[in-house]
Amino acid sequence: MLVTGNNCFKYFRATDGILKSTHTAIQKKEAHISNNYTCHTWLADGRLLVCTDVGEIMLLESSGDYKTLLASSPLENFYIECI
Numbered sequence: 001m002l003v004t005g006n007n008c009f010k011y012f013r014a015t016d017g018i019l020k021s022t023h024t025a026i027q028k029k030e031a032h033i034s035n036n037y038t039c040h041t042w043l044a045d046g047r048l049l050v051c052t053d054v055g056e057i058m059l060l061e062s063s064g065d066y067k068t069l070l071a072s073s074p075l076e077n078f079y080i081e082c083i
Helices: none
Strands: 002-005 008-015 018-023 037-042 048-052 057-060 066-069
Touching: none
Parallel strands: 002 037
Antiparallel strands: 002 008, 008 018, 037 048, 048 057, 057 066
């Protein structure tokens, strides 16, 4: 389970029927990327897309670790509300 919001990233995993917090921040994220996370989605392969208020779209591994900023991100202060 993932919870995102303004300066909020909480990644949980179910272990033995109990939700345990594994990350409270995106691990290995580039410092210049906004911390105002506006939406996210799970991909079919288990990875994640997380969007920001300034048009950035990040690809995260299934573990919640940062992989890359997508080159196709709209940027230019484009507030992404849904993905």
